[in-house]
Amino acid sequence: MEKELFWNAVISNDKRFDGAFVYAVGTTKIYCKPSCKSKPPKRENVAFFRSPELAEKEGFRACLRCLPRSEKTDRQTDLVIRTCELIETDIENTLESLAERLNVSTGHLQRTFTRIVGVSPQKYKENRRLAKFKNELKQGGEIVDAIYESGFGSSSRLYENASRKLGMTPSKYKKGGKNMEIDFAITTTKIGKMIVAATGKGICSVSLADSAEDLLSALKEEFPNAIIRESDELLKEFINEIVENIEGDNRAIELPLDVRATAFQMRVWEELRKIPYGKTATYQEIAAKIGNKNAVRAVARACASNQVALVIPCHRVIRSDGSLSGYRWGVERKRSLLEHERSRSVET
Numbered sequence: 650m651e652k653e654l655f656w657n658a659v660i661s662n663d664k665r666f667d668g669a670f671v672y673a674v675g676t677t678k679i680y681c682k683p684s685c686k687s688k689p690p691k692r693e694n695v696a697f698f699r700s701p702e703l704a705e706k707e708g709f710r711a712c713l714r715c716l717p718r719s720e721k722t723d724r725q726t727d728l729v730i731r732t733c734e735l736i737e738t739d740i741e742n743t744l745e746s747l748a749e750r751l752n753v754s755t756g757h758l759q760r761t762f763t764r765i766v767g768v769s770p771q772k773y774k775e776n777r778r779l780a781k782f783k784n785e786l787k788q789g790g791e792i793v794d795a796i797y798e799s800g801f802g803s804s805s806r807l808y809e810n811a812s813r814k815l816g817m818t819p820s821k822y823k824k825g826g827k828n829m830e831i832d833f834a835i836t837t838t839k840i841g842k843m844i845v846a847a848t849g850k851g852i853c854s855v856s857l858a859d860s861a862e863d864l865l866s867a868l869k870e871e872f873p874n875a876i877i878r879e880s881d882e883l884l885k886e887f888i889n890e891i892v893e894n895i896e897g898d899n900r901a902i903e904l905p906l907d908v909r910a911t912a913f914q915m916r917v918w919e920e921l922r923k924i925p926y927g928k929t930a931t932y933q934e935i936a937a938k939i940g941n942k943n944a945v946r947a948v949a950r951a952c953a954s955n956q957v958a959l960v961i962p963c964h965r966v967i968r969s970d971g972s973l974s975g976y977r978w979g980v981e982r983k984r985s986l987l988e989h990e991r992s993r994s995v996e997t
Protein backbone atom coordinates (compact mmCIF):
# COMPACT_ATOMS: atom_id res chain seq x y z
CA MET A 650 0.00 0.00 0.00
CA GLU A 651 2.84 2.33 0.84
CA LYS A 652 4.27 1.44 -2.56
CA GLU A 653 1.01 2.53 -4.14
CA LEU A 654 1.33 5.86 -2.41
CA PHE A 655 4.95 6.20 -3.50
CA TRP A 656 4.16 5.28 -7.07
CA ASN A 657 1.36 7.84 -7.17
CA ALA A 658 3.77 10.45 -5.88
CA VAL A 659 6.20 9.57 -8.68
CA ILE A 660 3.73 9.74 -11.53
CA SER A 661 2.31 13.00 -10.24
CA ASN A 662 5.79 14.49 -9.56
CA ASP A 663 4.62 15.24 -6.05
CA LYS A 664 7.19 17.53 -4.46
CA ARG A 665 5.75 16.97 -1.05
CA PHE A 666 7.31 13.51 -0.99
CA ASP A 667 10.79 14.74 -1.79
CA GLY A 668 13.00 13.65 1.06
CA ALA A 669 10.61 10.93 2.12
CA PHE A 670 11.92 8.44 -0.43
CA VAL A 671 13.75 8.08 -3.74
CA TYR A 672 12.86 5.82 -6.62
CA ALA A 673 15.38 3.87 -8.63
CA VAL A 674 15.05 2.63 -12.19
CA GLY A 675 16.46 -0.82 -12.85
CA THR A 676 17.08 -0.29 -16.54
CA THR A 677 19.09 2.95 -16.23
CA LYS A 678 20.58 2.32 -12.79
CA ILE A 679 19.67 5.88 -11.84
CA TYR A 680 17.66 7.06 -8.87
CA CYS A 681 15.50 10.19 -8.59
CA LYS A 682 13.42 12.11 -6.13
CA PRO A 683 9.62 11.91 -6.52
CA SER A 684 9.31 15.32 -8.16
CA CYS A 685 11.88 14.63 -10.89
CA LYS A 686 10.59 15.84 -14.22
CA SER A 687 12.30 13.14 -16.24
CA LYS A 688 10.20 10.79 -18.32
CA PRO A 689 8.21 8.46 -16.05
CA PRO A 690 9.68 4.96 -15.94
CA LYS A 691 7.74 1.74 -16.30
CA ARG A 692 6.29 0.62 -13.00
CA GLU A 693 7.92 -2.80 -13.17
CA ASN A 694 11.42 -1.30 -13.41
CA VAL A 695 11.03 0.85 -10.31
CA ALA A 696 12.26 0.17 -6.78
CA PHE A 697 11.73 2.50 -3.81
CA PHE A 698 14.27 3.42 -1.16
CA ARG A 699 13.79 5.48 1.95
CA SER A 700 17.09 7.29 1.42
CA PRO A 701 19.70 8.03 -1.29
CA GLU A 702 22.26 6.04 0.71
CA LEU A 703 20.17 2.89 0.49
CA ALA A 704 19.75 3.31 -3.27
CA GLU A 705 23.47 3.81 -3.72
CA LYS A 706 24.24 0.74 -1.68
CA GLU A 707 22.32 -1.17 -4.34
CA GLY A 708 24.47 0.36 -7.07
CA PHE A 709 22.22 3.18 -8.28
CA ARG A 710 23.59 6.62 -9.23
CA ALA A 711 22.00 9.96 -8.42
CA CYS A 712 20.10 11.62 -11.28
CA LEU A 713 21.81 14.76 -12.58
CA ARG A 714 18.55 16.43 -13.34
CA CYS A 715 16.83 16.34 -9.96
CA LEU A 716 19.89 15.95 -7.69
CA PRO A 717 18.17 13.68 -5.20
CA ARG A 718 21.10 13.70 -2.79
CA SER A 719 20.49 17.33 -1.93
CA GLU A 720 17.15 16.35 -0.51
CA LYS A 721 18.17 15.01 2.83
CA THR A 722 16.02 12.41 4.46
CA ASP A 723 15.58 13.24 8.06
CA ARG A 724 14.45 10.15 9.89
CA GLN A 725 14.09 11.91 13.18
CA THR A 726 11.88 14.60 11.75
CA ASP A 727 9.90 11.92 10.02
CA LEU A 728 9.52 10.07 13.31
CA VAL A 729 8.26 13.22 15.01
CA ILE A 730 5.74 13.93 12.28
CA ARG A 731 4.45 10.38 12.43
CA THR A 732 4.15 10.62 16.20
CA CYS A 733 2.08 13.78 15.87
CA GLU A 734 -0.15 12.07 13.35
CA LEU A 735 -0.77 9.16 15.69
CA ILE A 736 -1.59 11.51 18.54
CA GLU A 737 -3.88 13.40 16.21
CA THR A 738 -5.74 10.22 15.22
CA ASP A 739 -6.04 9.02 18.78
CA ILE A 740 -5.15 11.33 21.61
CA GLU A 741 -5.32 8.43 24.07
CA ASN A 742 -2.12 6.94 22.63
CA THR A 743 0.46 6.52 25.38
CA LEU A 744 4.22 6.85 24.99
CA GLU A 745 4.36 3.05 25.07
CA SER A 746 1.72 2.53 22.39
CA LEU A 747 3.28 5.23 20.21
CA ALA A 748 6.73 3.68 20.51
CA GLU A 749 5.36 0.26 19.76
CA ARG A 750 3.54 1.43 16.64
CA LEU A 751 6.55 3.37 15.40
CA ASN A 752 8.85 0.50 16.18
CA VAL A 753 11.26 2.49 18.34
CA SER A 754 12.10 2.42 22.03
CA THR A 755 10.18 4.71 24.39
CA GLY A 756 13.44 6.36 25.44
CA HIS A 757 14.45 7.14 21.86
CA LEU A 758 11.00 8.50 21.04
CA GLN A 759 10.91 10.61 24.19
CA ARG A 760 14.35 12.11 23.54
CA THR A 761 13.95 12.71 19.82
CA PHE A 762 10.51 14.24 20.16
CA THR A 763 11.53 16.50 23.02
CA ARG A 764 14.68 17.65 21.25
CA ILE A 765 12.93 18.57 18.01
CA VAL A 766 9.56 19.80 19.24
CA GLY A 767 10.73 21.36 22.46
CA VAL A 768 8.25 19.57 24.70
CA SER A 769 7.73 15.90 25.60
CA PRO A 770 5.11 13.77 23.79
CA GLN A 771 3.07 13.82 27.02
CA LYS A 772 3.15 17.60 27.21
CA TYR A 773 2.36 17.82 23.52
CA LYS A 774 -0.68 15.61 24.07
CA GLU A 775 -1.91 17.81 26.88
CA ASN A 776 -1.51 20.88 24.70
CA ARG A 777 -3.43 19.20 21.92
CA ARG A 778 -6.19 18.20 24.26
CA LEU A 779 -6.49 21.75 25.48
CA ALA A 780 -6.38 23.17 21.97
CA LYS A 781 -9.06 20.75 20.83
CA PHE A 782 -11.20 21.68 23.76
CA LYS A 783 -10.77 25.38 22.98
CA ASN A 784 -11.36 24.98 19.31
CA GLU A 785 -13.55 22.03 18.45
CA LEU A 786 -14.50 23.66 15.21
CA LYS A 787 -11.05 23.55 13.70
CA GLN A 788 -11.49 20.61 11.41
CA GLY A 789 -8.86 18.03 10.74
CA GLY A 790 -6.23 19.60 12.94
CA GLU A 791 -3.24 21.19 11.29
CA ILE A 792 -0.38 19.11 12.59
CA VAL A 793 2.25 21.65 11.77
CA ASP A 794 0.28 24.39 13.48
CA ALA A 795 -0.15 22.06 16.40
CA ILE A 796 3.58 21.54 16.64
CA TYR A 797 4.04 25.29 16.70
CA GLU A 798 1.41 25.77 19.34
CA SER A 799 3.21 23.28 21.51
CA GLY A 800 6.34 25.27 21.91
CA PHE A 801 8.21 24.38 18.78
CA GLY A 802 9.22 27.22 16.54
CA SER A 803 12.81 28.18 17.05
CA SER A 804 14.34 25.44 14.95
CA SER A 805 13.78 25.86 11.25
CA ARG A 806 14.58 22.24 10.56
CA LEU A 807 11.25 20.70 11.37
CA TYR A 808 9.51 23.62 9.77
CA GLU A 809 11.23 23.02 6.46
CA ASN A 810 10.70 19.31 6.53
CA ALA A 811 7.10 19.57 7.54
CA SER A 812 6.17 22.31 5.14
CA ARG A 813 7.58 20.31 2.29
CA LYS A 814 4.84 17.81 2.96
CA LEU A 815 2.19 20.48 2.64
CA GLY A 816 1.01 22.35 -0.38
CA MET A 817 1.39 25.61 1.46
CA THR A 818 3.61 26.61 4.35
CA PRO A 819 1.80 27.05 7.63
CA SER A 820 2.98 30.62 8.09
CA LYS A 821 1.42 31.62 4.80
CA TYR A 822 -1.76 29.88 5.77
CA LYS A 823 -1.83 31.65 9.09
CA LYS A 824 -1.57 35.01 7.43
CA GLY A 825 -4.52 34.15 5.24
CA GLY A 826 -2.45 33.57 2.15
CA LYS A 827 -0.40 36.78 2.40
CA ASN A 828 1.57 37.51 -0.80
CA MET A 829 -0.10 34.59 -2.55
CA GLU A 830 -1.48 35.24 -5.97
CA ILE A 831 -4.67 33.40 -6.73
CA ASP A 832 -6.45 33.26 -10.06
CA PHE A 833 -10.04 32.18 -10.22
CA ALA A 834 -12.82 31.52 -12.70
CA ILE A 835 -16.50 30.83 -12.15
CA THR A 836 -18.70 28.81 -14.43
CA THR A 837 -22.17 27.30 -14.50
CA THR A 838 -22.59 23.55 -14.33
CA LYS A 839 -25.67 21.43 -14.16
CA ILE A 840 -25.22 21.13 -10.40
CA GLY A 841 -24.80 24.84 -9.78
CA LYS A 842 -22.12 27.49 -9.97
CA MET A 843 -18.56 26.32 -9.64
CA ILE A 844 -15.41 28.26 -8.76
CA VAL A 845 -11.94 27.01 -9.57
CA ALA A 846 -9.02 28.86 -7.99
CA ALA A 847 -5.33 28.22 -8.49
CA THR A 848 -1.92 29.45 -7.41
CA GLY A 849 1.17 29.16 -9.58
CA LYS A 850 1.59 25.63 -8.23
CA GLY A 851 -1.83 24.21 -8.77
CA ILE A 852 -5.48 24.27 -7.83
CA CYS A 853 -6.10 25.52 -4.31
CA SER A 854 -9.89 25.55 -4.27
CA VAL A 855 -12.86 24.07 -6.11
CA SER A 856 -16.29 24.84 -4.66
CA LEU A 857 -19.92 24.59 -5.64
CA ALA A 858 -22.79 26.87 -4.63
CA ASP A 859 -25.99 28.43 -5.93
CA SER A 860 -24.54 31.85 -6.59
CA ALA A 861 -21.29 33.22 -7.95
CA GLU A 862 -21.25 35.93 -5.26
CA ASP A 863 -21.25 33.32 -2.50
CA LEU A 864 -18.37 31.47 -4.13
CA LEU A 865 -16.24 34.55 -4.51
CA SER A 866 -16.85 35.81 -0.99
CA ALA A 867 -16.04 32.37 0.42
CA LEU A 868 -12.75 32.36 -1.50
CA LYS A 869 -11.88 35.81 -0.19
CA GLU A 870 -12.70 34.68 3.30
CA GLU A 871 -10.45 31.66 2.96
CA PHE A 872 -7.53 33.73 1.67
CA PRO A 873 -8.18 37.22 3.07
CA ASN A 874 -4.65 38.47 2.41
CA ALA A 875 -4.04 36.98 -1.01
CA ILE A 876 -4.09 38.85 -4.28
CA ILE A 877 -7.17 37.44 -5.97
CA ARG A 878 -8.01 38.06 -9.60
CA GLU A 879 -10.39 36.70 -12.17
CA SER A 880 -8.61 34.86 -15.00
CA ASP A 881 -11.07 32.97 -17.14
CA GLU A 882 -8.63 32.34 -19.95
CA LEU A 883 -5.87 31.00 -17.74
CA LEU A 884 -8.16 28.53 -16.02
CA LYS A 885 -10.14 27.49 -19.08
CA GLU A 886 -8.53 24.08 -19.37
CA PHE A 887 -8.92 23.32 -15.69
CA ILE A 888 -12.58 24.36 -15.81
CA ASN A 889 -13.26 22.30 -18.92
CA GLU A 890 -11.70 19.21 -17.44
CA ILE A 891 -13.82 19.44 -14.29
CA VAL A 892 -17.04 20.32 -16.12
CA GLU A 893 -16.49 17.36 -18.44
CA ASN A 894 -16.21 15.24 -15.31
CA ILE A 895 -19.49 16.56 -13.90
CA GLU A 896 -21.51 16.53 -17.11
CA GLY A 897 -19.63 14.58 -19.71
CA ASP A 898 -17.42 11.58 -20.00
CA ASN A 899 -14.19 12.63 -18.33
CA ARG A 900 -13.65 9.87 -15.79
CA ALA A 901 -10.44 11.01 -14.19
CA ILE A 902 -9.36 14.52 -13.29
CA GLU A 903 -5.59 14.84 -13.45
CA LEU A 904 -4.80 18.36 -12.36
CA PRO A 905 -2.02 19.78 -10.19
CA LEU A 906 -3.01 20.65 -6.65
CA ASP A 907 -1.78 23.19 -4.16
CA VAL A 908 -3.76 22.47 -1.04
CA ARG A 909 -3.15 22.70 2.65
CA ALA A 910 -3.07 19.31 4.24
CA THR A 911 -1.76 17.46 7.19
CA ALA A 912 0.04 14.25 6.37
CA PHE A 913 -3.00 12.39 7.66
CA GLN A 914 -5.37 14.28 5.37
CA MET A 915 -3.03 13.69 2.47
CA ARG A 916 -3.10 9.98 3.04
CA VAL A 917 -6.90 9.97 3.19
CA TRP A 918 -7.14 12.08 0.05
CA GLU A 919 -4.75 9.81 -1.83
CA GLU A 920 -7.09 6.94 -1.03
CA LEU A 921 -10.11 8.93 -2.20
CA ARG A 922 -8.39 9.51 -5.52
CA LYS A 923 -8.10 5.76 -5.96
CA ILE A 924 -11.84 5.11 -5.74
CA PRO A 925 -12.80 4.34 -9.33
CA TYR A 926 -15.25 6.48 -11.24
CA GLY A 927 -18.77 5.13 -10.77
CA LYS A 928 -17.86 3.36 -7.53
CA THR A 929 -18.14 4.32 -3.87
CA ALA A 930 -16.28 3.40 -0.69
CA THR A 931 -17.26 3.69 2.96
CA TYR A 932 -15.49 5.69 5.64
CA GLN A 933 -14.60 2.38 7.30
CA GLU A 934 -13.00 1.07 4.12
CA ILE A 935 -10.87 4.19 3.74
CA ALA A 936 -9.83 3.99 7.39
CA ALA A 937 -8.78 0.36 6.90
CA LYS A 938 -6.86 1.25 3.73
CA ILE A 939 -4.75 3.85 5.49
CA GLY A 940 -3.96 1.24 8.11
CA ASN A 941 -6.06 2.48 10.99
CA LYS A 942 -9.54 1.03 11.04
CA ASN A 943 -10.41 2.98 14.18
CA ALA A 944 -9.87 6.31 12.51
CA VAL A 945 -13.35 6.43 10.95
CA ARG A 946 -14.23 9.80 12.44
CA ALA A 947 -10.89 11.29 11.54
CA VAL A 948 -11.40 10.02 7.98
CA ALA A 949 -14.83 11.63 7.88
CA ARG A 950 -13.33 14.90 9.07
CA ALA A 951 -10.58 14.68 6.45
CA CYS A 952 -13.25 14.17 3.76
CA ALA A 953 -15.21 17.14 5.07
CA SER A 954 -12.14 19.35 4.99
CA ASN A 955 -11.43 18.66 1.33
CA GLN A 956 -10.89 22.02 -0.38
CA VAL A 957 -11.09 20.80 -3.93
CA ALA A 958 -14.46 19.31 -4.89
CA LEU A 959 -14.30 16.61 -7.58
CA VAL A 960 -10.54 16.80 -8.05
CA ILE A 961 -10.35 14.88 -4.78
CA PRO A 962 -13.57 12.87 -5.13
CA CYS A 963 -14.79 12.94 -1.52
CA HIS A 964 -18.32 12.57 -2.92
CA ARG A 965 -17.54 8.89 -3.51
CA VAL A 966 -17.41 8.14 0.21
CA ILE A 967 -20.64 7.00 1.83
CA ARG A 968 -21.81 5.44 5.08
CA SER A 969 -21.55 1.69 5.56
CA ASP A 970 -25.38 1.41 5.54
CA GLY A 971 -25.34 2.82 2.02
CA SER A 972 -26.72 6.25 2.96
CA LEU A 973 -24.97 9.23 1.45
CA SER A 974 -23.88 10.99 4.62
CA GLY A 975 -23.00 14.67 4.26
CA TYR A 976 -21.28 16.65 1.56
CA ARG A 977 -19.55 19.94 2.05
CA TRP A 978 -21.25 21.32 -1.05
CA GLY A 979 -24.74 19.89 -0.36
CA VAL A 980 -25.97 16.32 -0.28
CA GLU A 981 -28.19 16.82 -3.36
CA ARG A 982 -25.08 17.62 -5.40
CA LYS A 983 -23.43 14.49 -4.05
CA ARG A 984 -26.45 12.45 -5.12
CA SER A 985 -26.47 13.80 -8.66
CA LEU A 986 -22.72 13.36 -9.05
CA LEU A 987 -22.94 9.72 -8.04
CA GLU A 988 -25.95 9.15 -10.29
CA HIS A 989 -24.16 10.68 -13.23
CA GLU A 990 -21.07 8.55 -12.66
CA ARG A 991 -23.11 5.39 -12.27
CA SER A 992 -25.05 6.00 -15.46
CA ARG A 993 -21.84 6.65 -17.41
CA SER A 994 -20.10 3.58 -16.14
CA VAL A 995 -23.07 1.35 -17.01
CA GLU A 996 -22.92 2.46 -20.63
CA THR A 997 -19.54 0.87 -21.25
Ligand SMILES: [Zn+2]
Binds near residue numbers: 680681682686713716
Ligand atom coordinates in the same frame (compact mmCIF):
# COMPACT_ATOMS: atom_id res chain seq x y z
ZN1 LIG B 1 15.81 12.66 -11.61
